[in-house]
Amino acid sequence: MAKKSWLERDKRKLRTVRKYSALRAELKAKKDYVSLAQLPRDASPTRLVNRCQITGRRRAFIRRFRLSRITFRELASAGLIPGVTRSSW
Structure with a gap:
């Protein structure tokens, strides 16, 4: 934070x-x-400065979701971001 x-x-x-x-x-x-x-x-x-909406982190910011990469990964893994699925191959 x-x-x-x-x-x-x-x-x-x-x-x-x-x-x-x-x-x-x-x-x-x-x-x-x-x-x-x-x-x-x-x-x-x-x-x-672009900042994550949840943590306030400014580095590794993903504009489309307005989240940092860490927060994005946590929320995507939990299935809390609509339209985002985990990839598997």
């Missing part, structure tokens, strides 16, 4: 990105890069 401070930091970044998204789009359309640079760094969507 990720530290609560990291999870809260990511939530704060997400709120900041959403807050400035319209303004960023407007400034980019005007090609006003000086004003764009004056915005907070966390207003950029590239600063967001």
Whole structure:
């Protein structure tokens, strides 16, 4: 499980990105890069981190399921993810 401070930091970044998204789009359309640079760094969507919905792990993230590989394997083996079957050959 990720530290609560990291999870809260990511939530704060997400709120900041959403807050400035319209303004960023407007400034980019005007090609006003000086004003764009004056915005907070966390207003950029590239600063967001993909995290597992259950554990908060950021590495080995599977986008389609929004889970880390470890959590995905546990849930898939237990049959808790619809449409996912274990392979055998």
